Amino acid sequence: MDPSSTERAAAAAGAPAPPGILIEAEDYSSRFPDTNDYAIPSREPAASGRSTLSRFFRPGELRYHFELEKAGRWRIWLRYGSKNPVTLGTRIDPGETARLKATKLPATGGYIGPDVWDWAKIFDGELTAGSHTLAIGHASMRPDCFVVTRSDETPTDAVIRLQSETAIDPALRPLLERPLEPPRPDWLDEAAGYRLPEWFEAHRVQLHTRLSLTWLKRKPETFLKAGSLFRSLGAKTFTRHIKTGGEGAWWPSRFGAVSSATADRNLGKEIIDEAHAAGTRALIYHRHMEDDALAKEHPDWVSLDWRDKPYVKRGVKLCFNSPYADFVERRLLELVDLGADGFYFDEVHMEKWGCWCRWCQEGFTRETGLPFPERKDPQDPLWRKLSDFTNVSVERVFRKWRRAIHDRNPEVVMLIGSHTWPAMTERHLTQRLFRIADSMKTEFNLAARNPSNGLFPLPPDLEPIDPDVKIALGYAMSRDACDGRPAHVWVHGLRDETSARFAAAGVMTHGCIANLDAPENAIPDPMFKPALALGEKVSPWFVGARPVRWATVHYPELARDSHVIDGKAWEKVLYPFYGSWLALHQARLPAGVITDSQLEEGPPAGCEVLVLPAPDSLTPAMRASVARFEARGGAVVRQRAEWRWHEPDGGQEQAIAAFLEEIQPKARVAPMRILGGPKRLHSTLFKNANGRTTIALANEFAWTPTGRHKPGKPSEATPPPPCRDVRILLPKAPAKAVEIVTGRKLTIRATPEGASIALPEFDAMAVVTLD
Numbered sequence: 108m109d110p111s112s113t114e115r116a117a118a119a120a121g122a123p124a125p126p127g128i129l130i131e132a133e134d135y136s137s138r139f140p141d142t143n144d145y146a147i148p149s150r151e152p153a154a155s156g157r158s159t160l161s162r163f164f165r166p167g168e169l170r171y172h173f174e175l176e177k178a179g180r181w182r183i184w185l186r187y188g189s190k191n192p193v194t195l196g197t198r199i200d201p202g203e204t205a206r207l208k209a210t211k212l213p214a215t216g217g218y219i220g221p222d223v224w225d226w227a228k229i230f231d232g233e234l235t236a237g238s239h240t241l242a243i244g245h246a247s248m249r250p251d252c253f254v255v256t257r258s259d260e261t262p263t264d265a266v267i268r269l270q271s272e273t274a275i276d277p278a279l280r281p282l283l284e285r286p287l288e289p290p291r292p293d294w295l296d297e298a299a300g301y302r303l304p305e306w307f308e309a310h311r312v313q314l315h316t317r318l319s320l321t322w323l324k325r326k327p328e329t330f331l332k333a334g335s336l337f338r339s340l341g342a343k344t345f346t347r348h349i350k351t352g353g354e355g356a357w358w359p360s361r362f363g364a365v366s367s368a369t370a371d372r373n374l375g376k377e378i379i380d381e382a383h384a385a386g387t388r389a390l391i392y393h394r395h396m397e398d399d400a401l402a403k404e405h406p407d408w409v410s411l412d413w414r415d416k417p418y419v420k421r422g423v424k425l426c427f428n429s430p431y432a433d434f435v436e437r438r439l440l441e442l443v444d445l446g447a448d449g450f451y452f453d454e455v456h457m458e459k460w461g462c463w464c465r466w467c468q469e470g471f472t473r474e475t476g477l478p479f480p481e482r483k484d485p486q487d488p489l490w491r492k493l494s495d496f497t498n499v500s501v502e503r504v505f506r507k508w509r510r511a512i513h514d515r516n517p518e519v520v521m522l523i524g525s526h527t528w529p530a531m532t533e534r535h536l537t538q539r540l541f542r543i544a545d546s547m548k549t550e551f552n553l554a555a556r557n558p559s560n561g562l563f564p565l566p567p568d569l570e571p572i573d574p575d576v577k578i579a580l581g582y583a584m585s586r587d588a589c590d591g592r593p594a595h596v597w598v599h600g601l602r603d604e605t606s607a608r609f610a611a612a613g614v615m616t617h618g619c620i621a622n623l624d625a626p627e628n629a630i631p632d633p634m635f636k637p638a639l640a641l642g643e644k645v646s647p648w649f650v651g652a653r654p655v656r657w658a659t660v661h662y663p664e665l666a667r668d669s670h671v672i673d674g675k676a677w678e679k680v681l682y683p684f685y686g687s688w689l690a691l692h693q694a695r696l697p698a699g700v701i702t703d704s705q706l707e708e709g710p711p712a713g714c715e716v717l718v719l720p721a722p723d724s725l726t727p728a729m730r731a732s733v734a735r736f737e738a739r740g741g742a743v744v745r746q747r748a749e750w751r752w753h754e755p756d757g758g759q760e761q762a763i764a765a766f767l768e769e770i771q772p773k774a775r776v777a778p779m780r781i782l783g784g785p786k787r788l789h790s791t792l793f794k795n796a797n798g799r800t801t802i803a804l805a806n807e808f809a810w811t812p813t814g815r816h817k818p819g820k821p822s823e824a825t826p827p828p829p830c831r832d833v834r835i836l837l838p839k840a841p842a843k844a845v846e847i848v849t850g851r852k853l854t855i856r857a858t859p860e861g862a863s864i865a866l867p868e869f870d871a872m873a874v875v876t877l878d
Contacts, residue, residue, distance in 0.1 A: 127254050127255050127256030127257065127258070127266075128173055128253075128254070128255040128256075129155070129252060129253075129254055129266060129267065130171050130173060130241075130252060130253040130254075130255065131155060131156050131158065131251075131252050132159060132160045132169075132250040132251055132252055132253070133148035133156075133158050133159070133160055134171070134482065135169040135170060135171055136170050136171055136172040136240075136414075137169070137170045138167065138168075138169055138170075139167055139168045139169075139170075140167055141416075144162060144165060145162055145163075145165040145166075145167040145245070146160045146162065146163050146165070146167060146169055146245075147160065147161050147162045148160060148161075149161040149249075150558075150561050150562060150563075150564045151219055151249075151251075151564075152221075152564070152566055152674045153219070153220060153221040153222075153223075153224060154224070154249075154251045154252075154267075155186060155251050155252040155267035156252070156267070156484070156485075156486055157485070157486075157674065158485075159188070159219075159249045159250065159251045160249060160250050160251075161249060163245055163246065163247075163248060163249060163250060164245060164246065164247045164248075165245060166245055167244070167245050168196075168207070168242060168243070168244050168245070169242070169243050170201075170240050170241065170242045171240065171241045171242075171243075171253065172238060172239070172240050173238075173239055173240075173241070173255060174237065174238055174239075175234055175235070175236050175237060175239060175255075176236060177236055178233070178234065178235045178236045179233065179234070179257060180231070180232065180233055180234075180257065181230070181231075181232070181233075181234045181255060181256070181257055182228055182230060182231045182255075182256055182257070182258070182259060183199075183228070183229050183230035183231075183241060183253055183254070183255050183256075184226050184227065184228050184229070184253065184254045184256065184261065184262050185212075185226065185227050185228075185229045185250060185251075185252075185253055186224055186225070186226050186250075186251040186252050186253075186254075186262070186264075186267065187212065187215065187224070187225070187227065187248050187249060187250045187251055188215050188216075188217055188218045188219065188220075188223040188224050188225075188248065188249045188251070189212065189213075189214050189215050189217075189218065189246070189247065189248035189249070190214060190216070190217055190218060190247070191214050191247065192211065192212065192213055192214050193211075193212050193214075193246040193247055193248050194209050194210065194211050194212070194246065195209075195210050195211075195212055195229065195243060195244060195246045195248070196208065196209060196210070196242075196243065196244030196245075196246075197210050197229045197230065197241070197242065197243050197244070198241075198242045199230055199232070199234070199239060199240070199241060199242075200239055200240050201240065201242040207242060207243070207244045210227075210229050212227045212229075212246075212248070213225075213227070218248070218249045219249065219567070220567060220568075221568075224251060224264070226254075226261050226262050228261075229243075229253075231259075241253065241255075251267075252267060254266055272486055272487075272488060272672050273484060273486050273487040273488065273489075275487075275488050275489070279477060282475055282476045282477050283477065283488050283489075283492055285475075286495070287474060287475070287492075287495050287496060287499045288495075288499050288502070288539065289726075290538075290539070290665060290703035290704045290707055290726060290728075290729075291703070291704035291707040291708060291728065292539065292704075294506065295539065295542050295543070295704055297506065297509075297510075297543055298542040298543045298590065301545075301590075301592075302651075303520065303545060303546070303592055303593075304517075304518045304520065305650055305651075306344070306388055306448070306518070307344070307388075307449065307520050307545075307546070308593065308646075308649065308650045308651065309343075309646055309647065309650050310342075310343040310344045310388075310620075310642065310643070310646055311593070311611075311614075311615045311619075311620050311621065311642045311645065311646040311649055312342075312611045312615070312620070312621045312623065312638050312639050312641065312642025312643070312646075313342065313343075313344045313345055313346065313390075313595075313620060313621070313622050313623070313642075314337050314340070314342045314344075314345040314346070314622070314623055314624075314625050314635060314639075315345065315346040315347075315597060315599075315622045315623065315624045315625065316333055316337075316345065316346070316347045316348075316624075316625050316627060316630065317348060317351075317392075317624070317627060318330050318333060318347055318348055318627055319348055319351040319352075320351065320354065320357070320366065320368045320369070322627055323368065323374075326627070326628070329627065329630050331377065331378075331381065332381065333345070333347055333378075333381070333382070333630065334378075334381045334382030334383070334384070334385035334387045334389065335381065335384075335385040336630050336631040337385075337387060337625070337630070337631060338385040338386055338387050339631050340631050340632075340633065340635050340636050340639055341636055341639040341640055341643060342387060342635075342639055343386070343387055343388065343643070344387060344388040344389075344390065344448075345382070345387060345388075345389065345390070346389075346390040346391075346392055346451050346622060347378065347382075347389060347390075347391070347392060348391075348392045348394075349374075349375050349378060349379075349391045349392065349393060349442065349447075350392075350393050350394050351392075351394055351421065352394050352397050352420075352421025352422045353394075353397035353398055353399035353402075353421055353422015353423055354366045354399070354422070355367070355398075355400055356369075356375070356438065356441075357369045357374040357375045357378075358373045358374060358375030358376060358441065358442070358445060359373055360438060360441055361437075361441070362434055362437045362438055362441075363398065363400060363401055363434060363438070364398075364400035364401070373445075375442060375445050376445045376446070379391075379445050379446040379447060380446065383446060388448040388449075389446075389447065389448050389449075390447075390448060390449040390450070390451050390520070390522065391442055391447045391448075391449065391450050391451065392451045392453065393438075393439065393442065393450055393451070393452070394421060394422075394453070395435050395452055395456070396410075396420070396424045396425065396454060396455075396456065396457075397419075397420065397421050397422030397423060397424050397425070398422065398423070398425055398431070398434075399422045399423055401425060401431065401434065402417070402422075402423035402425060405425075405429070405430075405431075407429065407464065407465060407466075408425045408426060408429040408430065408431045408464070408466075409423055409424070409425055409426070409464060410424040410425055410426040410457070410458055410462045410464055411462060411463045411464050412458070412460065412461075412462075412463060412483070413460075413461070413463050413480075413481070413482040413483050415463060418458050418462075420454075424458065426457065426462050426464045426466055426467060427456070427457050427500055427501065427504045428462070428464070428466040428467050428470050428500050429464065429466040432504045432507070432508075435508075436507065436508055436511055439508060439511070439512060440511060440512070440515055443512060443515045443516050443519055444515070447519060448518070448519060448520070449519055449520035449521065449522060449545075450512070450519070450520075450521050450522065451522045451548060451595075452505075452521070452522060452523050452524050452548070453524045453548065454524050454526065455524075455526050455535060455536075456501045456504075456505075456523075456524065456526075456536075457497050457500060457501050458497075459494075459497070459526070459533060459534075459535035460483045461480070461483060461490065461493045461494065461497055462497065463479070467479075467493075467496070467497075467500075470496070470500075471492075471493060471496050474496065475492060475496065477489060477492060479493070480492075480493050485562055485671055486671075486672065491534070491668075491671060494534045494535070497535075498534075498535070498536055498537050498539075498540070501536065501540060502537075502539055502540050502543075505521070505523060505540060505543065505544070506543055508521070509521055509543055509545075520545040520546060521544060521545045521546075522544070522545065522546045522547070522548045522595050523540060523541065523544040523545075523546075523547060523548060524547075524548040524549075525541065525547050525548065525549050525585065527553065527556070527558060527561065528541075528549075528584075528585075528588075529549055529553055529554040529580075529581035529582075529584050529585050530553055530554050530555075530556050530557070530558065530561070530581070531554075531563060531662075531667065531681055531684075532556075532557065532558050532561030532562065532563045532564055532565075533558075533561045533562050533563070534562055534668055534671070537664060538588050538662070538664055538702035538703055538704055538705075539704060541585075541588040541589050542588070542589070542590065542702075542704060542705075544589055544592075545589075545592065546589060546592055546593060546594060546595045546620070547585045547586075547588065547589050547594040547595065548594075548595050548597065549581065549582075549585045549594050549595070549596055549597070550596065550597045550598075550599075551578075551596055551597065551598040551599075551610060551614070551811075551813050552574065552578050552809065552813065553581060554577050554578050554580060554581020554582070554584070555572065555574040555577040555578050555581070555809070557572075562671055563667065563670075563671075563676040563677065563681065565677055566674070566677060566678075568755075569677060569678070569682065569753040569754075569755070570682075570752070570753055570754060570755045570758065570759050572685065573689065574809050575787050575807060575808075575809040576685075576688070576689050576692055576693075577685065578613075578809050579613075579617055579692060579789055580685060580688045580689075580692075580700075582594060582596070582614065582617035582618070582619050583617060583618075583654075583688070583698070583699055583700045584662060584700050585619065586617065586618045586619055586654065586699075587654070587656065587699045587700040587701065587702070587705075588662075588700070588702050590705075591618070591653035591654055591699075591711075592653075593618055593619045593620045593649075594618075594619040594620070595619070595620045595622050596614045596619045596620060596621055596622055597622045597624060598610045598611075598614070598621060598622065598623050598624060598811075598813055599624035599813060599814065600624070600812070600813045600814040600815055600816060601623060601624070601634070601811070601812075601813060602812050602816070602822050603634055604633075604634040604635070604636070604637045604638070605826055606811045606812060606813075606822075606824075607623055607634055607635055607637070607638040608637045608638045608641055608871050609805075609806065609808045609810075609811050609826060609871045610623070610638070610808055610811045610813070611623065611638040611641060611642060611872075612641065612805045612806070612808060612871040612872035613789060613805045613808030613809075613811075615642065615645065615646075615649070615803065615805075615872065616789050616790070616791055616803040616804060616805035616872060617789065617791055617803075617805075618649070618652075618653075618654050618791055618793065618803075621638070621642065623635055623638060641848070641871070641872065644847060644848060645803075645847050645848065645872070645874045648799075648801045648847055648874055648876055649793065649801065649803075650795075651795040651796055652793035652794060652795040652799070652801055653793060653794065653795070654697070654699050654791050654792065654793055655697045655699075655713050655778060655779075655792040655793065655794055656697070656698065656699030656700075656701070656710075656711050656713060656714050657696065657697040657698065657713055657714065657715050657716065657777055657778055657779075657792070658691050658696055658697065658698040658699075658714070658715070658716040658717075658718065658770070659698070659699050659700070659701045659710050659711060659714045659716070659717055659718065660684060660687045660688050660691070660698065660699070660700055660701070660718040660720065661684070661700075661701050661702075661703075661706055661717070661718060661719050661720060661721075662684055662700050662701070662702055662703075663680055663684065663703065663719075663720055663721040663724060663725075664702065664703050665703055665724065665726070666679075666680045666720075666721035666724035667680045667681060667721075669724065677753060678753050679721065680720060680721045680724075682752040682753040683720035683721065683746045683750065683752055684720040684721075685752070686750070686752030686753075686759060686762055686763070686766075687718045687720055687744070687746075687752075687766060688700075689752075689759075689763065690762075690763045690766045690767055691718075692789075693763065694767055694774065694780075695780060695781035695782075695788070695790055696774060696777050696779075696780065697777065697778060697779055697791070697792040699711070701717075703726075703729070706725075706729045706732055706733075707726065707728040707729055707732055708732065709732045709735065709736065710732070710736050710741065713778075713794070714736075714741065715741055715742060715773055715777075716741070716742045716743075716744060716770055716773050717733065717736055717741055717742070717743050717744070718743075718744045719733070719743060719744065719745045719746060720746050721746065722745040722746060742770065742772075742773050744766065744769055744770060747765070749765070750762040750765055750766060775860075776838055777838075778792060778837070778838065779792045779802060779835065779836070779837060780835075780836040781804070781833065781834070781835060781836070782833070782834045782836060783831070783832040783833045783834050784804075784830045784831065784832060784833040785806065785807065785827060785828070785830055787806075787807035787809075787827070788804060788805075788806065788807075788830060788833065789804065789805040789806075789807075789808070790802065790803065790804045790805075791803050799876065799877075799878075800841070800876065800877040801874065801875070801876050801877075802835060802874070802875040802876075802877070803872070803873075803874050803875075804830070804833065804866070804869075804872065804873045804874075804875075805871065805872050806826075806827055806829070806830050806869070806870060806871055806872070807827045808871075810824050810825070810826065810827065811824065812824045826870070826871075829868050829869060829870045830866075830868065830869050830870070830873070831868050832865075833865070833866040833869075833873070834863050834864065834865050834866070835863070835864040835866065835875065836858070836860065836861065836862070836863055837861050837862045837863075837864070837877075838860065838861040839861050839862065840855055840857055840861060840862035841855065841862070841877040841878055842878045843855075843877070843878040844864050844875055844876070844877050844878075845875070845876050846866060846867060846873055846874065846875050847874040847875070847876060848869065848872060848873055848874055849867060849869075851867060853865070853866070853867075853875065
């Protein structure tokens with residue numbers, strides 16, 4: 108630690124500070140126990156470096172090493188937040204087993220927020236020049252940072268890095284500003300005109316099992332007959348594991364280790380053949396990040412954090428910038444040859460905080476001309492460049508795998524996990540990746556989550572989001588980032604058949620595939636039958652159909668990324684994006700999302716209204732695209748300063764009213780409007796290549812209880828009342844309208860504006876086709 112660090116931080120904040128050392132609480136040198144349920148770095152706008160430690164109440168200990176240039180009397184101050192008085196164990200240079208000294212600290216008023224932080228002195232004594240260690244225990248509090256100083260004055264917040272960027276050599280600025288990839292690189296031509304195989308689109312409700320090798324011994328009949336058991340419920344496609352973590356291959360691979368549990372058999376082929384014999388398709392969950400045997404054989408392939416510690420989750424993780432990516436490709440092609448119908452690539456792919464292995468360090472400097480960042484630090488522009496490098500590395504690997512897989516069998520689909528991308532809270536993964544994904548893997552309510560450790564958490568003082576609307580927006584983002592191809596939405600922890608049916612209805616209505624997780628100990632669970640039956644009934648009307656983006660809202664990912672330091676991403680970019688979607692959703696107008704690369708190409712066919720939440724942050728190619736759109740008569744809605752979507756106490760309502768007033772001339776002749784029904788009614792308009800129109804509607808579905816829950820504990824969630832008095836307004840009367848779920852032919856009534864179609868009452872979903 109540099110003794111002048113507090114001076115630099117204070118200078119950046121425009122205030123003097125005593126000489127000393129600033130140590131961020133999340134920059135510990137060691138952690139005991141070193142697990143992911145204790146002392147977790149969490150983003151907090153009011154914290155130093157905009158990050159603090161959560162889950163610090165768990166039993167454990169942290170140690171921080173620092174260097175002193177001079178001997179003398181030193182003090183250590185802690186900035187923290189706590190709701191109640193706490194006792195914190197502390198000690199300087201504790202050795203291996205020394206007990207910590209109890210230090211009582213007063214309450215500050217809370218754990219997060221702008222007004223809950225205070226300073227307390229936790230050490231005052233003589234220290235020698237040289238290396239020292241600060242040890243702290245656990246307490247019900249959130250530690251933010253420490254200042255090691257010779258002054259006895261209580262530090263002020265002027266010494267912390269709330270919004271200051273790490274100093275960088277001005278000569279490096281041109282290299283930092285040079286993008287590794289433009290928003291719309293030439294290689295995106297690979298995605299042009301791609302169509303999914305019909306078998307994947309034709310089954311919009313699928314099942315998922317996490318049958319790992321442990322189930323081969325626990326329930327061998329279930330493990331070996333999953334395809335026929337799922338087919339007995341009506342499933343035509345399902346996802347299952349054929350490599351759960353860091354274990355060896357489940358088949359006699361010619362590359363790398365083979366699991367001892369399957370050394371004498373080709374379990375991978377048995378699983379795939381059984382699924383096909385049962386009349387189902389098998390999407391293969393292949394854990395592509397961990398391999399324990401390879402980590403031992405090639406330690407230089409291991410993915411490392413900034414402390415040179417291996418990343419470990421379901422085994423030791425390896426880096427895609429090493430030869431490991433080629434190894435995985437060979438394994439994938441073996442599974443293609445065994446008959447795999449698709450691959451389900453879960454999780455982060457490469458660690459979102461960056462990898463410090465030699466392959467990444469050498470590759471980063473070779474491509475950027477920049478020195479490698481020393482540590483994980485969003486305030487450091489070098490780290491942010493590393494984030495860009497990581498994203499580009501992931502894109503390159505999946506492009507390579509996609510070509511290899513499709514060259515071997517073009518009917519094999521590749522589902523790419525988006526991690527938290529639909530939640531918009533991190534810089535991990537970009538819209539470019541999903542242009543070349545056959546389908547995006549996401550999760551049921553992921554978009555409504557607000558992770559505390561993201562770079563762009565929703566500030567608590569802004570207007571809260573509506574989870575129902577945010578989930579729908581997440582589905583639109585996931586679908587439209589893949590050029591309208593259906594996202595694959597994992598739904599786990601469902602309680603009963605009603606929940607399963609409502610969840611499936613909501614996912615399908617927004618043009619996605621509902622991937623319902625089946626508890627392994629209950630296969631085949633009949634609770635999934637009604638949802639599967641609903642899916643099979645309506646799926647044929649979605650094959651080849653793509654959402655009509657009559658109104659298209661730009662997701663300005665580049666503009667968002669420019670607000671890492673100032674913390675204004677939600678106010679300036681994300682809330683205008685979410686708010687515009689909210690207004691269109693409430694008005695029940697056909698809407699979708701357009702990403703940065705798609706906007707450079709131009710708005711989609713059928714778009715009449717283009718919404719720009721961050722109009723001043725467009726690239727030249729985007730501006731040219733917008734100009735062409737306006738020249739042909741399209742309406743462009745640009746965010747206005749007076750539209751304060753984020754403001755509570757009426758700001759959002761005023762913005763919605765002003766926004767809808769601006770688009771009213773176009774809305775009068777929109778291709779579809781929905782009237783009546785409940786407030787939280789969902790609707791999407793689809794057209795296929797032959798011009799067939801499908802309108803999907805769903806009742807509120809965010810109420811559905813999902814995720815972990817205690818077995819046997821009943822859910823307090825209840826389904827909403829049925830949808831009644833719903834009418835579809837069209838500018839032109841169709842020859843025929845049929846509601847697919849009930850099979851009823853609907854009455855079409857002429858109106859001065861076109862036609863009106865009244866829907867029968869429905870509880871979860873209605874699907875109307877027009878001829």
